[in-house]
Amino acid sequence: MECTVLTASKSAGIANGLTYEAPEGSVTIGAPVLVPLRNRTAEGIVIALNEKRERSFDVKGIMRTLSAEPLLPAALIQTLRWMAEKYYCSLRQAVRVFLPADSWRDLLPKEVQIYSLTDAPTGALRGKTQRVLVEFLQGKTGMEASALREATGCSLTTLRNLEKKGILLREVRKENMQTSIPSEIAWPGLTPMQKEVAQSLRDDRRPSLLFGVTASGKTEVYAELIAQTITSGRSAILLVPEILLTEHCIRRFQELLPPERICVIHSRLTASARKAAWRSIRAGNIDLIIGSRSALFSPLSNLGLVIMDEEHEWTYKNEQTPRYHARETAEALCSFANAKLVLGSATPSLESWDRAKNGTYHLARLPDRYGNQKMPAVRIVDLADVSFGSVYPFSPPLLEAIHDRLLRGEQSVLFLNRRGIATALLCLDCRRRITSPDSQLPFTVHRAAGGKSLLVDHTTNLTIDVPVQCPHCHSTRLHEVGAGTQRIEKILEQLFPQARVLRADRDTLLHPEHMRLLLKKMRERQADILLGTQSVVKGLDLPEVTLAAVLIADVGLSLPHFRAGERIFQLLTQLTGRSGRSKPGEVIIQTFRPEAPEVLFAANHRTEEYLESELKLRKFTQYPPASAMVRLLVRGEGAAVRAKALADAAKNNTDILHISCAPTLFSGGKVWHVLLRGASPVRALASLDLTDVVVDIDPVECV
Numbered sequence: 001m002e003c004t005v006l007t008a009s010k011s012a013g014i015a016n017g018l019t020y021e022a023p024e025g026s027v028t029i030g031a032p033v034l035v036p037l038r039n040r041t042a043e044g045i046v047i048a049l050n051e052k053r054e055r056s057f058d059v060k061g062i063m064r065t066l067s068a069e070p071l072l073p074a075a076l077i078q079t080l081r082w083m084a085e086k087y088y089c090s091l092r093q094a095v096r097v098f099l100p101a102d103s104w105r106d107l108l109p110k111e112v113q114i115y116s117l118t119d120a121p122t123g124a125l126r127g128k129t130q131r132v133l134v135e136f137l138q139g140k141t142g143m144e145a146s147a148l149r150e151a152t153g154c155s156l157t158t159l160r161n162l163e164k165k166g167i168l169l170r171e172v173r174k175e176n177m178q179t180s181i182p183s184e185i186a187w188p189g190l191t192p193m194q195k196e197v198a199q200s201l202r203d204d205r206r207p208s209l210l211f212g213v214t215a216s217g218k219t220e221v222y223a224e225l226i227a228q229t230i231t232s233g234r235s236a237i238l239l240v241p242e243i244l245l246t247e248h249c250i251r252r253f254q255e256l257l258p259p260e261r262i263c264v265i266h267s268r269l270t271a272s273a274r275k276a277a278w279r280s281i282r283a284g285n286i287d288l289i290i291g292s293r294s295a296l297f298s299p300l301s302n303l304g305l306v307i308m309d310e311e312h313e314w315t316y317k318n319e320q321t322p323r324y325h326a327r328e329t330a331e332a333l334c335s336f337a338n339a340k341l342v343l344g345s346a347t348p349s350l351e352s353w354d355r356a357k358n359g360t361y362h363l364a365r366l367p368d369r370y371g372n373q374k375m376p377a378v379r380i381v382d383l384a385d386v387s388f389g390s391v392y393p394f395s396p397p398l399l400e401a402i403h404d405r406l407l408r409g410e411q412s413v414l415f416l417n418r419r420g421i422a423t424a425l426l427c428l429d430c431r432r433r434i435t436s437p438d439s440q441l442p443f444t445v446h447r448a449a450g451g452k453s454l455l456v457d458h459t460t461n462l463t464i465d466v467p468v469q470c471p472h473c474h475s476t477r478l479h480e481v482g483a484g485t486q487r488i489e490k491i492l493e494q495l496f497p498q499a500r501v502l503r504a505d506r507d508t509l510l511h512p513e514h515m516r517l518l519l520k521k522m523r524e525r526q527a528d529i530l531l532g533t534q535s536v537v538k539g540l541d542l543p544e545v546t547l548a549a550v551l552i553a554d555v556g557l558s559l560p561h562f563r564a565g566e567r568i569f570q571l572l573t574q575l576t577g578r579s580g581r582s583k584p585g586e587v588i589i590q591t592f593r594p595e596a597p598e599v600l601f602a603a604n605h606r607t608e609e610y611l612e613s614e615l616k617l618r619k620f621t622q623y624p625p626a627s628a629m630v631r632l633l634v635r636g637e638g639a640a641v642r643a644k645a646l647a648d649a650a651k652n653n654t655d656i657l658h659i660s661c662a663p664t665l666f667s668g669g670k671v672w673h674v675l676l677r678g679a680s681p682v683r684a685l686a687s688l689d690l691t692d693v694v695v696d697i698d699p700v701e702c703v
C-alpha cells in the first residue's frame with residue numbers, strides 16, 4: 001500500500017505531503033512515522049492511505065512507525081485536510097495549530113519507570129538510604145522513579161540494587177496513563193424550561209444555535225449537556241471567546257467535574273505547559289477542555305460535544321495563517337467525529353441566524369432571564385445635547401446615576417471603546433455620517449501633513465476635502481466622533497474622589513489571574529466602579545452591579561465596515577446583560593444617533609427583529625451572509641501595483657459580483673487589500689497569481 005506523509009521538514013515543495021510505500025496494514029491514518037527525505041531522516045504523520053499505483057518513479061518506503069497509537073485521531077486528520085482546502089493554505093501551514101511542538105516526537109507519550117514493593121522479606125537492607133526508601137514505599141501502590149528519588153534522596157543505583165534483590169518491582173508504563181475512573185458528576189439543577197431546551201439540543205443531530213437572552217442560564221444548559229456527554233463515555237470541548245473571562249466559567253465546571261479531569265487551554269500557556277497538556281489529553285486523562293479557539297484542535301479521541309459560547313464574537317476568527325473561523329471548523333470537526341455542536345449567544349451572528357432560519361442549524365430559544373429577573377430599564381442619552389466641556393463625554397444623567405449608586409453603595413460598570421482609532425464625521429442635525437458615494441460606508445477623518453483634514457474611503461481609496469455643509473440637510477454642525485478614552489479615568493477621579501475605581505483593559509490585565517483578582521474585588525465590594533474596554537468587560541457576571549453604561553456607543557459605528565451595525569448591536573445587548581443580574585438594574589447608552597436601528601432595537605431588547613432587519617439589508621446590499629467574500633492581502637514593495645493587477649485579473653469572472661481594491665485602514669498604505677464578493681469568489685482564485693498574497697476566506701476584519 002501507499003500513504004501520504006506530511007513531514008515536519010520545512011523544505012519547499014512538499015508542504016502538502018509526499019507519497020511513501022508501506023507494508024500492507026502496517027500504518028494507520030494519523031500514525032507518527034520516520035521517513036527518508038532526500039539524504040536525511042524526517043518525522044512525519046500519515047494523512048492518507050492510498051492504493052498502490054503504477055508510477056514512472058520510485059516510491060520510497062517508510063522507515064518505521066514511532067508509536068502504535070496515532071499521533072492525531074482520524075477526525076482531526078480529516079479536519080486538517082478540510083481546513084487546508086477551505087482556507088486555501090498548505091497542510092503544513094494548517095498542521096501548526098494541531099501539533100504544538102516543532103519536534104512531533106516530543107508529543108508522543110513518554111515512558112516512565114514505576115517502582116513498588118514486592119512481598120519479599122526486607123531483612124537484608126543495607127544502609128539508611130535503603131531503609132528510608134522501603135519505609136517510604138510501604139502502604140503505597142508504587143511510585144515513579146524520579147518522584148521517589150526526589151522524595152527520599154535515594155539514587156538510581158539504590159533502586160536498581162533493591163530491584164536485583166527482588167525487594168522492589170520495576171514496571172515501565174506510558175506517562176500519564178491513569179486507570180480511567182469515571183468522573184463523578186454533580187448534576188446541575190435545571191428549570192423546566194432549561195431542561196426542555198437541553199433535551200431538544202440533544203435530540204437534534206444538526207448543529208444547534210442556542211439563542212438565549214443574557215442571564216437566561218445558558219451555562220447551566222451547557223453543564224447538563226457536558227455531564228450527559230461524559231457519562232456516556234465521551235469528552236467535550238467548551239470554547240470561550242476571551243480567556244480573561246474564562247475564570248468564572250472554570251469555577252462553575254470545577255463544581256461539575258473533578259478538577260483534574262478539566263484542562264484549560266489558552267494562548268498564554270508556556271510552550272512546555274502546552275505540550276504537557278496536549279500529552280495528558282492524548283493519554284485520555286481529560287473529559288472537558290475549556291479554552292479559546294485553538295482548543296478545538298485538542299487530541300481527544302472520543303469527542304462527543306463541542307460548545308461555542310458567545311459564538312458571534314470576532315475572536316473566533318484566526319487572523320494568521322491558517323485563517324480559520326472556529327465556527328465553521330467546529331462544524332467540520334463535529335461532522336467527522338460524529339459529535340454534537342452547540343453555538344450559544346444572546347446576539348447570534350448573522351451567519352448563524354441565517355443558517356438557523358434556513359434549517360441548516362437547529363434553533364433553540366431561552367427567552368427569559370433566570371429566576372424571572374427583569375431585563376434592565378434602558379435609557380438613551382443624546383450626546384448631541386451634551387455640551388463638549390471638561391467632563392465630556394459624561395452627560396448629566398449619567399453623572400447623576402453614578403452618584404446615586406455611590407450613595408446607595410451599589411456598583412457601576414462603564415464601557416470604553418479603544419477600537420475607536422477611526423473617526424467619522426457626523427452631522428449633529430440629521431444625525432447621518434458623511435458616507436462615501438462609492439461604497440456607501442462612512443468616510444474616515446484623516447489629518448494630512450499641515451493639519452488639514454481629509455475624508456478617506458478605505459474600501460475604494462476615494463479621498464475628498466472635509467465638506468463645509470452636510471450633503472443631506474446642509475447643516476454646518478459637523479462633528480468628529482472619535483475615542484479620546486485616556487481622559488475618562490482622570491475625570492472620574494476628579495468628579496468622584498471618594499469612589500474606588502478599577503480599570504480593566506488589555507494593558508492592565510496581562511494574565512487570567514489579574515482578571516480573577518479584579519473580579520474578586522468587585523464581588524467582595526472592595527470597588528465601586530469598574531471601567532473597562534468592551535472586549536474585557538462585556539461577559540462579566542457581577543451580581544451587585546445595578547448600573548451599566550456605554551460612554552460613546554457610536555465609536556464602533558465609525559468603522560467603515562459592513563458589520564459595524566451588527567457589532568454595535570452586540571455590544572449594546574451584551575451591556576444590557578451586565579446590569580441587574582440579581583436585583584433591578586439600569587442601563588445608559590450615550591449616543592450621537594439615538595434613532596439608529598441598532599441602538600433602538602438593543603435598548604428595547606428586540607434582538608430577533610434586529611437580526612431580521614439586518615439580514616434583509618445584507619441581502620439587499622449583497623454582503624455576507626447573502627454573498628461569500630474573499631480578501632486578498634498584499635504587503636511590501638509595490639503593494640498597490642500588485643493589488644490593482646489582482647483586481648484587474650479578477651474582473652469578468654462570473655463567480656465574482658463586486659471587486660474593490662484599496663489600502664487597509666491602519667497600515668498607512670503599506671498593505672493593500674482586494675475584496676472579492678459573489679456567490680463563489682473562491683472559484684476565481686485558481687486563475688490568479690497568488691505568490692506572496694495572503695488569502696483570507698470569509699474575512700471578519702475587512703477595513
Ligand SMILES: [Zn+2]
Pocket residue numbers: 427428429430431432470471472473474475
Ligand atoms: Zn445633516
